[in-house]
Amino acid sequence: MSSNPPRWADRFLEWYCHPDLLEDLQGDLYEVYQKRRTENGKRAADLTYVWLVIRSLRISAIGKSKRLKNSIFMMTANNFKIAFRVLARDKVNTAINLVGLTIGIACFLLMGLYVKQELSFDQFHSKKDRIYRSWLKEDYGEGKIFFNSITPLRFRDLFEQNFPEVESAAQLVIENHLVGRGEGRLDERIAVLSPNFFQVFDFEIMKGNKEAPFPGLRSIIVSESYARKYFGDEEAMGKTMSLQIGESIEDFTVSAIMADIPHESSIQFDIAISTENNRQLYGQGSMNAWFSIIPENYVLLKEGASVESVDAKMQDVVMGYLSEEVERGQYNIGLQPLTDIHLNPDVPAGYAPVSNPQYVYILGAIGLLVLIIACINYATLSIGQSLRRAREVGMRKVLGAGQSTLVVQYLSESLLLALIAMTVGTVLTILLVPTFNALTGTQIFFTFKWWHLLAYLGVGLAIGVAAGIYPAFVLSGFRIVSILRGGSQGGGRHVARKGMLVFQFLVTVFLISTTLIMRKQVSFMQEKDLGFTYKSVVSVRLQPDPAAQRLTQVIASGMENGKLLKAALQKHPDVTDIGMATHMFGSNGWTQLAYTDDKNVFRRFAFLNVDANYLKSFGIKVKEGRDFEEGNGLDERQSIIINQAAADYFGLENPIGDKLPGKEFGEHRIIGVTDNFNFTSLHSQVEPLVIAENAMPILQGISDFNVEDSPVPKLVFTYTGSNLAEVQDILGKEWEAIFPNEALDFSFVDEKIQQQYENEARLNKLITVATILSIVIAILGLLGLMVLVVNSRIKEIGIRKVMGATPITIFALLSKSFISQLLVAIVLSVPLTLWLISKWLANFAYRTEIGVGLFVVSGMTALLVAALVIVYHTLRASRINPVESLRVE
Amino acid sequence: MKRESLGELEELVLLTVGSLAGQAYAVTILEEIAEQAGRKPDVTAIHSVLRRLEAKGFVTSSMGGATADRGGRRKRFFTLTVAGRKVIDETMLVRMGLYKKLLTILGS
Numbered sequence: 001m002s003s004n005p006p007r008w009a010d011r012f013l014e015w016y017c018h019p020d021l022l023e024d025l026q027g028d029l030y031e032v033y034q035k036r037r038t039e040n041g042k043r044a045a046d047l048t049y050v051w052l053v054i055r056s057l058r059i060s061a062i063g064k065s066k067r068l069k070n071s072i073f074m075m076t077a078n079n080f081k082i083a084f085r086v087l088a089r090d091k092v093n094t095a096i097n098l099v100g101l102t103i104g105i106a107c108f109l110l111m112g113l114y115v116k117q118e119l120s121f122d123q124f125h126s127k128k129d130r131i132y133r134s135w136l137k138e139d140y141g142e143g144k145i146f147f148n149s150i151t152p153l154r155f156r157d158l159f160e161q162n163f164p165e166v167e168s169a170a171q172l173v174i175e176n177h178l179v180g181r182g183e184g185r186l187d188e189r190i191a192v193l194s195p196n197f198f199q200v201f202d203f204e205i206m207k208g209n210k211e212a213p214f215p216g217l218r219s220i221i222v223s224e225s226y227a228r229k230y231f232g233d234e235e236a237m238g239k240t241m242s243l244q245i246g247e248s249i250e251d252f253t254v255s256a257i258m259a260d261i262p263h264e265s266s267i268q269f270d271i272a273i274s275t276e277n278n279r280q281l282y283g284q285g286s287m288n289a290w291f292s293i294i295p296e297n298y299v300l301l302k303e304g305a306s307v308e309s310v311d312a313k314m315q316d317v318v319m320g321y322l323s324e325e326v327e328r329g330q331y332n333i334g335l336q337p338l339t340d341i342h343l344n345p346d347v348p349a350g351y352a353p354v355s356n357p358q359y360v361y362i363l364g365a366i367g368l369l370v371l372i373i374a375c376i377n378y379a380t381l382s383i384g385q386s387l388r389r390a391r392e393v394g395m396r397k398v399l400g401a402g403q404s405t406l407v408v409q410y411l412s413e414s415l416l417l418a419l420i421a422m423t424v425g426t427v428l429t430i431l432l433v434p435t436f437n438a439l440t441g442t443q444i445f446f447t448f449k450w451w452h453l454l455a456y457l458g459v460g461l462a463i464g465v466a467a468g469i470y471p472a473f474v475l476s477g478f479r480i481v482s483i484l485r486g487g488s489q490g491g492g493r494h495v496a497r498k499g500m501l502v503f504q505f506l507v508t509v510f511l512i513s514t515t516l517i518m519r520k521q522v523s524f525m526q527e528k529d530l531g532f533t534y535k536s537v538v539s540v541r542l543q544p545d546p547a548a549q550r551l552t553q554v555i556a557s558g559m560e561n562g563k564l565l566k567a568a569l570q571k572h573p574d575v576t577d578i579g580m581a582t583h584m585f586g587s588n589g590w591t592q593l594a595y596t597d598d599k600n601v602f603r604r605f606a607f608l609n610v611d612a613n614y615l616k617s618f619g620i621k622v623k624e625g626r627d628f629e630e631g632n633g634l635d636e637r638q639s640i641i642i643n644q645a646a647a648d649y650f651g652l653e654n655p656i657g658d659k660l661p662g663k664e665f666g667e668h669r670i671i672g673v674t675d676n677f678n679f680t681s682l683h684s685q686v687e688p689l690v691i692a693e694n695a696m697p698i699l700q701g702i703s704d705f706n707v708e709d710s711p712v713p714k715l716v717f718t719y720t721g722s723n724l725a726e727v728q729d730i731l732g733k734e735w736e737a738i739f740p741n742e743a744l745d746f747s748f749v750d751e752k753i754q755q756q757y758e759n760e761a762r763l764n765k766l767i768t769v770a771t772i773l774s775i776v777i778a779i780l781g782l783l784g785l786m787v788l789v790v791n792s793r794i795k796e797i798g799i800r801k802v803m804g805a806t807p808i809t810i811f812a813l814l815s816k817s818f819i820s821q822l823l824v825a826i827v828l829s830v831p832l833t834l835w836l837i838s839k840w841l842a843n844f845a846y847r848t849e850i851g852v853g854l855f856v857v858s859g860m861t862a863l864l865v866a867a868l869v870i871v872y873h874t875l876r877a878s879r880i881n882p883v884e885s886l887r888v889e
Numbered sequence: 890m891k892r893e894s895l896g897e898l899e900e901l902v903l904l905t906v907g908s909l910a911g912q913a914y915a916v917t918i919l920e921e922i923a924e925q926a927g928r929k930p931d932v933t934a935i936h937s938v939l940r941r942l943e944a945k946g947f948v949t950s951s952m953g954g955a956t957a958d959r960g961g962r963r964k965r966f967f968t969l970t971v972a973g974r975k976v977i978d979e980t981m982l983v984r985m986g987l988y989k990k991l992l993t994i995l996g997s
Contacts, residue, residue, distance in 0.1 A: 004960070024952065025936060027962030028915040032932050034958040055933040 005033045005049035013053045025056060079412040086413055096784040097378050098421055100777045101463070104374025105425030107773045110436055111367025113429075113444045114766070118360045121264050121342035125202045127300060130167075132307060132335035134159070134297045135347055139330055140602045146594075146704070149336065149350040153278060154288050155297040156194060162317045165305035170200040171275055172267060173295040174351040176710070178244040178743065179271060181230050187743050190243070191269035192277065192295070193221075200300045201267065207237055208256025214274035219255035223270040227257050243273065245280055263443055266341045266352040290322060290331070291704065296350045299335065307335055358840070359763050366770045369507050373774055375467040376500045377781040378414065381788075382471035393475055406476030414468025415461065422460040440765040441758065498821055501785070505825035505862060506832070508778045511771040512858035513833045517850060518764040521841065524848040525757045531677025532585065532618040533718075537749040538727060539584045540565070540715045540735075543742050551711060552695055555582055555609050558713035561739075562611075565715055568734040574721035575730070579614035582711040586752025588680045591711050593690075594704040597662035605646055605688040606679070609695045609713070615641070615674070617716055625656040625672035628693055636693050641672040646688035660690070666697030681756035682846040716749065724748075779865055782818070786873040789814065798882035811874040815867065822866050826859040895980060901926060902938045903977060906948055907969045914953070914964040915939065939967060947973030 004010075013026060029052050037045035087094045122128060134155055138146040159169040173192040180186065197203075198210050205213055206224065213221055220241055227236035240251045252273060261268055275295075279287060286292045301307060314333045322331055336347050343357040396406060433446050542565070545557035562580045569575045583590040594604040612628040612635065623644075628635045640660075647655045655670045676686040692698055699705075719727045728746075735744045754761075790797070797810055805813075834850065841847045895903065905921045906913040915935045923929050942948045948967045955963045969977075 021940075023962050024914070024965035027955070027959035027964060028932055028936065030960045030962065031916045031956075031958055032919075052931065052933055055931065056936070058933070058937055 005030070006046050009050045009053045013056065016057065029053065029056070079409055080416055082409060083413040083416045087417060092787060093381060093784060094417070096780050097381055097417055098424070100374050100377045100780045101418060101421035101467070102425045102428060103773050103777055104371045104377075105421055105463070106428045106432065107770055108367045108371040109425060109429040110432065110444070111363045111370075111766070111770065113433070113446065114442055115360050115364040115367070117264060117444050118343065118355055121355075122266050122338050124262060124264065125338065127200065127202075128338050130301045130303070130305075131200060131338040132299050132301065133338060133341060133350065134299065135334050135336055136293065137332040137334065138291075138326075139332065140596075147348055148293050149296060149341075149348050150293045151295065151297045151333075152289055152292060153282065153286055153294050154290070155333075156275075156295075158317070158321075159297065159299045162320075163299075163310050163313065165301050165310050167300045167302045167305075168196050168200060170194050170197045170298045170300070171295045172197065172298065172351070173275075173281075174269055178249075180242045181240075187745055188271055189269060191272040192275055192281065193272045194275045197272075200298060203261060203265075203267075204259040206257050206259050210256075213256040214276070215255050216253070217274065217276045218250060218252045219274060220252035221256045221258050221272040222254055223258050223260045225260050226270040227254070245277060263445070266338075266350075268352060290325070298338070307337075310335060356759065356843075358843075359759070362763070362840075363766055363770075366511070366767060369511075370770055370774050370777065371463070373504050373507050373777050373781075375463060376504050377777055377784075378417070378467035379470050380500045380504070380781060381784040382410075382414075382468070383474055389475060403473075403476045407472045410472035410475055411465065411468045414472070415464035418464030418467060419460045422456060422463065426456065436769070440769065441762045442766070498817075501781075501818075502821050502825045502828070504778055504781060505822050505866075506829050508771075508774050509826050509829040509858050509862045510833050511767065511774050512861055513829065513854055514837060515764065515768050515771045516854055516858060517833075517837050517848070518760070518767060518840075520848045520854075521844065522757055522760045522764050525682045525760070525844070525846070526754055528678070528682060528846060530585070530753070531675055532620045534585055534618065534749045534753060536719045536724075537618070537716055538719055538731070539747050539749050539752070540731065541745040542580070542713045542715055543739050544712055551705075552699065555695060555711060555713055559611060562713055562715045564738050565734060568738060569717060569730070572730055574719055574726070576718050576720055577613070577617035578715065578717040579617035580611040580713050580715050581614045582609040582713050583679075584714050584716070584752065585618075585679055585749055586754075586756060588756070590680065592705060593698065593702040595662055595664070595702045599661075603650070603662065605649070605690050607695070607698060608679075608689060608691045609711070610691055610693060612636075612693060614716070615691070617718065620674055620677055622672040622674050625670070627672060635671070638666070638668045638694065638697055639671045640668050640690055640692040640698070641674060642670055642691070643674045643686065643689040644676045645686045646690060647673050649688040660698075660701075662701060665701030668692070668697040678846075683756075683844055685845045775865060778862075779869060782866055782869045785818075786814070786869055790873050790877045794877070794880065797877050798880070801878065801882045807874055807878040810878050811870060814874055814877070815870045818866055818870065819863070822863055826855070826862065829858075830855055895976060896938075898930065898934070899938055899942060900977075900980060901928075902935060903942060903947055903969070903973060906939075906942075906967045907974070907977065911966065911968060913967045918967075942973070943967075945972075946970060947976055 010026070013029070014022060017025060029049060032052065033045050033049045036048050125131060133149055134151050135147070135149045136151045136155075137148075153171070156169045156171045159166045171192075171194040174189055175192070176187050177190045178186065179188045179190065193214075195212065195214055198205055198213055205221075208221070209215070213219070220243070222230065222236060222241075230236070230241060231239055236254045236257060239254050241254065242249050243252050244250075258272075260270075282294055286294060299310075301310070311334065315328065318326075318331050318333060319328060325331075336344065341347070341350075341352070341354070343355055343360065345354055345356055347354075393406060396409075430446050433444060437443055542558040542562045544554045544561070559580050566578045566580070569578055591607045591609075592604060593607045594602065596602050610628070612630040612632070615622065615627050622641065625641070628639060628641070632639075642650075642652075642655060642660075650661055652658050652661075652670070655673050658670050659665065659668060660670075674691075678686055679689065680687070690698060721727065731746060732744060735742075793814075797805075797813075800810065800813070833855070837850060841850075901922060902918060905918045905925075909917055909921060915932055918939075919930070919932055919935050922935075939948065939950075943950060947970055949970050950965045950967045953964045953966045955961050
């Protein structure tokens with residue numbers, strides 16, 4: 001029996017150990033390893049081996065290994081002592097370097113935390129590799145595809161009964177219900193969970209039975225923070241809460257308390273009840289429906305089972321049930337890994353929003369870029385310093401220092417600096433996290449784990465080496481004779497230095513342009529004329545009758561109740577344009593209806609149920625035909641208005657008086673055509689839309705419908721008063737009088753519309769932060785370089801002043817090389833920015849233009865910054881009395 | 890002649906090298922010391938002592954055979970040199986002298 005100790009430890013030993021000593025030492029270590037292994041097992045033996053390898057370092061020191069002498073391990077306390085003195089001697093430079101590196105590190109860490117968090121979504125479940133979420137894609141040809149990760153209720157049984165690979169299937173619905181304790185009731189997001197949910201996922205049950213968290217039909221689970229919200233400091237277990245289920249209000253008993261769900265979870269809820277309530281919630285019909293989607297279905301595969309074998313059988317299983325309804329390939333089911341959910345935009349979002357992975361990459365890259373700039377900054381400055389340190393290098397070389405000794409010395413300096421910067425940067429990051437979150441609307445956390453210390457050292461070392469390696473070699477490579485003779489160093493190095501400066505400015509200009517264009521796109525979306533007015537428009541969610549079950553009943557009873565509120569609000573002079581509709585601007589997921597027309601073409605369109613006042617309240621123009629009329633009985637029964645997109649889609653050339661093509665609709669007539677207005681977010685084009693006061697004639701003809709956002713009617717009105725707090729007051733009072741037991745739920749439409757672009761706005765803020773930081777670093781770098789340039793030319797400037805040079809000539813003298821480098825950077829940044837930004841803009845159906853002005857502005861900004869730094873130094877340099885600068889030597 | 894001084898562990902190792910009669914390499918020395926003196930220094934300690942002894946000229950070494958559990962690497966066998974032998978003798982003489990004195994004072 002023979003087994004090997006850790007390979008890396010061996011490599012390490014072979015690397016540092018003197019070849020004469022290696023063989024027998026290593027042999028002995030092996031022998032000891034084998035003995036220890038038979039006695040104490042592999043783990044103990046491995047540990048011993050590593051320990052012995054480290055201990056062996058002292059033997060090598062005796063053996064006078066040549067390699068060791070020059071290696072990094074000779075960076076003794078002495079090196080650091082010298083490094084410390086060097087850093088302390090040149091305080092300005094050290095400060096500049098330190099601030100630059102610290103900012104770079106802080107930026108890197110902040111972006112890193114964000115990226116890490118995005119990547120760690122749903123990773124905390126112990127069975128995550130076996131958990132999949134099902135999706136359903138109905139494809140009826142001609143691009144008519146329904147693709148959802150919300151699936152039918154019956155999928156749970158489907159998976160458990162037909163696939164031996166599936167260990168269990170869990171189900172989750174998240175929807176709003178009124179929840180209360182005592183009198184008041186609040187609209188809360190409630191999860192409806194299958195009882196096995198907590199066995200599939202690792203959400204922690206703190207009190208109660210994890211195996212059977214719902215002992216009965218009327219059991220309810222609350223999270224810790226909600227237990228506190230509803231019960232305060234009282235013990236929540238066993239207490240009752242009321243919940244509106246279907247038409248009745250039921251008492252539920254708290255049967256378990258769950259730990260709050262971590263932020264990095266796609267599945268988020270605070271209150272949960274059991275799927276045993278499904279029948280009452282969704283009706284018998286939906287229990288076995290194939291075309292009505294309600295929950296997210298998750299499957300847990302058995303250990304070792306492959307998802308491919310499940311996939312392979314899907315179509316056959318489906319056809320076993322549905323061969324009469326659909327053709328092969330029309331009804332497709334698939335599985336998506338749990339850990340894929342958060343960052344995969346190809347599968348539609350379920351109950352949790354999906355992040356755009358692009359943003360994660362962009363921000364990760366920017367964090368890294370800023371760090372790289374900071375490192376380059378250090379390198380440029382160190383090389384810039386070379387003139388000053390040339391003599392020191394010369395002296396050391398004369399005294400017998402080899403190049404490697406000097407490299408080690410300079411690396412010690414950068415390492416020391418990097419470690420200090422790392423420490424300060426980490427502390428800064430921890431302090432900045434709350435500000436950063438508040439500023440950018442992100443939610444990142446700084447958690448400490450023991451391996452962070454190692455990572456911390458590792459990153460510190462890496463930064464130190466990255467920043468210091470190039471200057472170390474340049475500095476140590478100076479030839480003695482030329483230094484001591486006082487000559488300048490070869491031109492090649494200036495090229496490298498210039499290259500780095502150009503790169504630094506390139507990134508800065510790139511970031512400035514990116515920030516500007518993103519800001520432009522975000523404000524473009526927020527300010528684009530959407531085809532309706534929405535400033536100061538308030539939307540109030542109405543109360544349908546609890547008994548209402550069918551969609552039409554929900555809408556009709558909601559609007560009926562809405563009339564009461566409308567009448568009440570009309571008394572207030574500041575409230576105008578009151579209307580009602582099933583969907584509100586600023587939310588996606590409007591009701592989608594679909595049918596197959598008489599030519600066998602599959603048709604899909606958005607549908608909005610309104611009252612006669614609605615289009616007027618939003619200022620939506622009817623460009624052909626007319627708007628609905630109040631009190632017109634025909635309008636109330638059968639008139640419809642379509643948008644221009646619908647007219648084009650259905651191919652109606654003279655739409656007024658016409659019908660939607662297809663014979664199965666109820667009696668209806670098109671009375672008007674509106675302009676296209678952007679009723680959903682600007683990420684997508686305007687879809688065909690049908691608007692009616694009465695949904696019945698249209699609903700009769702459709703074969704399929706899809707409602708993501710609740711179609712419970714909302715009342716909208718424009719508030720013309722100036723004080724927005726008053727509107728809340730008015731609404732509250734009127735609501736209280738009409739619906740004393742129901743919670744008021746209202747929002748401002750413009751806020752909702754802005755919220756659609758939250759992601760973009762957040763990204764923009766993050767990049768702005770990075771841009772500002774990179775500009776600061778760039779300024780620091782330029783500042784440092786200028787100090788050196790001015791100092792090295794101080795005599796020249798002195799002589800020029802004596803000869804009569806003005807500050808302007810001195811400015812020209814100092815700025816000449818920098819400005820040309822900056823111009824190169826600006827020119828180079830244009831194609832880079834264009835390429836990346838157009839990729840990003842492709843995400844939007846409506847996008848702003850990338851103008852030349854953008855590059856002019858960002859270029860000018862960078863130039864201005866550079867010019868300011870140079871002016872500052874010009875003034876400083878020209879104020880020095882030539883007598884002072886020329887007296888030396 | 891200037892006397893080389895021996896550390897305590899050095900002395901022990903030197904004695905063990907002598908007593909192992911040509912079979913002395915780090916691991917056997919380690920085991921012998923463990924068995925005879927009940928101490929268990931780690932193998933790197935033995936190594937560094939051996940290097941020091943070699944530098945002082947008390948032992949010489951030559952490379953010997955390899956075994957499988959050494960991953961095919963050869964052993965370095967140590968033998969006493971004349972100087973080594975001498976230093977042991979001298980140390981022993983000093984100790985014996987002192988020990989005898991002790992016995993005469995305390996009685997046996």
